[in-house]
Amino acid sequence: MDKLKLPDMDYVALLPMLALFVAACLGVIIEALVPRRFRNIIQLVLSIVALAVAMFFVVKQSGEVVASKALTAGGAIMIDHAALFLQGALIVLGFVALLLFGERSLEFGGPFVAQAAVTVGSERDREQTGRELGSTETFPLALFSLSGMLLFVSANDLLTMFVALEVFSLPLYLLCALARRKRLLSQESALKYFLLGAYASAFFLFGVAMVYGFAKAVDFKAIHAEALLGEGNSLLLIIGLALLAIGLLFKVAAAPFHVWTPDVYQGAPTPVTAFMASCTKVAAFGGLLRVLYVGFDGLGWQFTPVLGAIAALTVLVGSILAVTQTDLKRLLAYSSVANAGYILIGVIAGQQLGLTSVLFYLVAYGFTVIAAFALISLVRDADGEATHLSRWAGLGARSPLYAGIFTFILLAFAGIPLTSGFIAKLSVFGAAIDGGQTWLVIIGVITSIILAFPYLRVVVMMWLSEPGESTPSVSIPGGLTSTALGIGTLATLVFGVVPGPLLDLAEKASSFVR
Template identity: 70%
Template structure:
């Protein structure tokens, strides 16, 4: 019997994930050991410090290119870039979460200032510091996302998928005012996510039968061997793709998105809209570019059809929405379609432009949901579009910021939305996917209508009695909004530094 040999482990390459998982475990111990009134500040500080420490670890590991833990984890250019993006976006999300306490309105209420409601309401909101258990859950989700984009075998990818998903299911149910809506959203997300995970795992089993292994390099080598079973290959790829397309909110696997975005606490929705999309597309890029590039001519038309369907569903149904969070949900679905156009370029520019798009969209959507958390009345967030009429007269600063973000979503020049769409469409044309670009341009024009309708409503309508006030943001929310808006402007005006960074990082290792 041979001696058992443990795989070599590069702890420097794994340090960002170890920091987040370690901090999350410490956060659980804090929940059990400290009195309730002290937990919130300590948990928030721990979450922010550990995220910053993990980001520093990613920066220090920028020159590492390795496959470690017996081939389970690959640390390369896309891994480090996407991990850095996840940590930056996660840090901004934590600022939004930290400013608010989970309260009864399906959202967080500002502990710093509330401009509506009685002093009793303010005291009650302050006495509910927001369930500090949300912070270790967020760290577990972020740690799972870091592992998800680094996974170099399908089983590790499945484990990472569950690690990032389970905390999100729980956090979607943490709203306390409209508890039934929040818990209904969490249950839908959990049930549909479980089915998607089951499809993914069954696909892994079929690919193992096809390739004789689950490492992405083994699958790549098997794909180029013509005598292997093509039935197992295509069935396995289809089932694995279903699991990833669900997480990325691509049609027809998008149906959970509007309900979950509407029912979840808004800062949690912001975390999902920004970070989960980065993780899902990071894993999709790795699988398609590393393992299945040899059958690109077979899956490109199918995924191209899904991209077109996603763009059409997101653009058309966004026009019919009357709730701001559902409007942003369908906007997220449409943007997932644009991202898939970049993925299907299947060239270096496609990889680089998709990573650029993920960062640009992440900052914009965090700023958008940050503003949504501030538009409130005595009953909580005022998300119905009719309530936003005349908001520009009552709060011109925040209406102006929201207008700028909506113009970025519409792809207006001098915003990150224009630059990112131009990048992915250019890469797609170079990759021979001009037909997808045509649909992308048409749906972008359709999607501009609901954005401009909100802008017209805010600025050209008279404020009524039902027009809510805008809460004065605290320091953390102000920081999050500033980062999101400045990033949206900077990536539209001077995108070259990030474009250069994505080009340098656009190389997978096998």
Template identity: 50%
Template sequence: MSTFVAPDIAWGPLVPVLVVLLAAVAGVLVEAFVPERLRRTVQLTLSLAALAGALVAVAVLWGDVRRTGGTDVLAGSLVVDGPALVLQGTVALLALLSVLLVADRVTGDEDAFAPTAAAVPGSDYEELARRRGLRQTEVFPLVLFATGGMMIFPATADLLTLFIALEVLSLPLYLLSGLARRRRLLSQEASMKYFLLGAFTSAIMLFGIALLYGYSGSIRFSEIAAATATPGGTDDLLLVGAVLLLVGLLFKVGAVPFHQWTPDVYQGAPTPVTGFMAACTKVAAFGALLRVVYGMLPGMRWDLEVVLWTVAILTMVVGTVAALVQTDVKRLLAYSSIAHAGFVLTGVVALDDSGITAVLFYLLAYGATTLGAFGLVALVRERGTRDGTDEPAVLGEATRLSQWAGLGRTHPALAVTFTLFLLSFAGIPLTAGFTGKFAVFSAAVAGGAWPLALVGVLASVAAGFFYVRIIVLLFFTEPAGSPAGADGTAVGEPAGGERVDGADGADGGDAPVASGVGGATAAGAAPLAAATADATAGPGTATADATAGPGTATATATATGTTVERGTTTVVPGEGLTVVAVAVCALLTVVLGVAPQPVLDAIGSVAVLLP
């Protein structure tokens, strides 16, 4: 028996991660000990300080890493090298902006989260909690925990740490997805789906890890890489293990065919959380993928190329084609994020040295644009009356595309900013999206993967169509009255009505078609009835959006026979936190498009993965 020797830990390179995780722990204590009225302020300050601290720590470590190339810490469980630092910095920056979105009380004094998540949706208890003005400040530590996991994820150097980081980042996200204040059943459904599929994928990944360990006798990336270099008799073990491991990572980035959760979760989760997931999770997961593909499996590149190429092509094509028929802004952005995952994959698959810089740059550019877009989605609201009264109120987010018609006339600043983000998604020059796309496609062509770049370009053309469609809607369509008043309770709208929504501005809006239970339960019907109807309608209609063409109609209020509220869409300023975050994102989108050189230089100078 050997005696246990405590590892010699170099704490310095761990500071960015530690700051965030310690702040998360402190956040839990704040929940326990700080009086309720102070909690939000304390939590917000703590979160912002921690993330800013992490950014500073990254900056301090930068010089060292640039000089030495990086170090491994915790006896080789983690590596802090250039790409890891870049990714940690990106995650911290985007998380910082996300926290602003999370904290903003957009309507009145209500933030985006349920007053008490444990209450049954639509119950008296929930209404009581709402009236009492209860608030869930636990979201801040949850976001910090997730961020901590995301910062570890791309810096891992062995499979177990990889798995643990994955769980640390995922579990808070499952929770956060279920906390939406409005449309709670949709949110809970999203959370459940995400959790079940995520847990399933974790198991698959763990199985892959076991197989890889069985093949190589090690969980270290470097030792597995060494083992793949020497041919042995158990290649099947290696191949199956590697594929299973990749499945886990590709699930997190939302690549086809592991993307099924993305639209539902992105739609159901509270919009600030969606933004956080879309931006930060993708950065972290691609970081890990980059390390696995470049660091651990280069010996297998010929075997894996088929898999990765197929996934990349499928992701670009399916993401784009499915986005073409979406009628809900959040679902559209979800599918667009899938397509973008495909574009990043072309950079990963390139296996060219320029690919690392390209991918890192793309992630930053895409993250900033996405976060900004979701931030704006949170500001566009329906106007109607509060439950059973005539009291006018600003209700939930107006996510139906038809409700966005004419915003360019009524709210030009918002429309112009959103257009900027859309142009960036579409890859129009002088925006960050173009620079990123150019970088990954260059890497792909340089790495001999020009067919991928070609597919990417064709997908971009098709994608251009739906981004342009929104611009048309924003600027060239008269604001059409869309049925909004049916929202009735603050609880939420029936999922059926929400999903089967084909009318966009071009079709003139709201033909009264009652689509099943969805319509029948709206507008002041008993909340419990809404709840059950919702629960049954939800899963059944989950796929309906893909087929619902223009012409099917919004099914909210008309079936009840009450007067239809000609609800209008409005834009709320919130407390200004969202506006600040969006402004930063817009600035990044422009700067990374017009003058990307400093950032490219900075990333390029450290873009070497430590084995």
């Protein structure tokens, strides 16, 4: 019998993922051993240390990428420049979002429920809302999710991608159900996210099976080679790609697969929403880019028109429905749908310019959206966060500083110059014109104008209305939320004024190794 040949493993290249995974496992053990009142600080420190270690190795790796050695773990993982950029972005954005997870000063016990299993509305539930410290399982869950995302953006075959997709989705479903206040909404959002997410990943898996039937393998190199060869049943290939795309477009929240987004963003605890809005988007677009440009780029002329139609529909649906919203979290959810559409325009543009613009957009948008949700978590009344638009009327007179920051963030979403949103949109549209997709740019510009309306309406409401009886107060943020808000806002400003360094970094990263 032949000797069993072990696959080559470059453990240093896998260290960012392993660090987060080990920290998450340690976090689970801490939950079992440490008394409740110390857990929050210990979990937070552990998570931050793990993220720092992961970031260290990502930076270290980025200096020594060699195309011939990028493939590791028996061909399952590809650590190239793009993967490292996306991993770095995920780690940094994950760090900022985790700061919001740890905040305990806004309300007693933090944003998460103490015992998720307790029935809503029961005696025991009322007791725990007011008196018990929130659960800290959220940290290991978020770390599991993050390590799945790191794997997702560096997966080199469809099976690894499917497993990573589930590893990063499953903890997110649970996190959605853990809000301290408005638990019914939170649980409902978890149910909807779970059912639709599992439905989408079933499509993804069937797509994997079809592609396997076509290419006899599921790694991107083989798929690419087989597609170029043009033998075999190309129907399987087309069906496979379509089903894969459904799974991925669901995760990026592109229309018509976006219906879960507003419900989940509104119902989930705000720190989790911030985490989803920034990190999930980076991971999902990273995966989409790799599938389209490493595995299936031979089919470019077949998928580009379809993807173009989806991008156009996404920006239209996102911007038009954002106008009708009355809840701030829902408004930002539709704005995130529209932004997914703008990023898709960059994806379609392709070439190096398109990839660069997508990578830049993902990072810039991630920081801005975290800052936005950090601010939403500050505006509260006796029932928790006051997210209804009418409640924000007159906030400018109450607390000019926070209203000013929020105005700045909204202007960044609208794409006003001197914010990162402007540079991001400009580079995406520039790449699309370069790639011959002028019609998408026209639709993109029109929808940007439509989208400016709901943002500016919030701004006008905050500054020009008189504060009424029901205007909630803005809580003084603790150190963690202030840091997250500060980092997000500062990044929005810095990437808007001096985008050069990040654009350079994104340009270096915009090549996939096949």
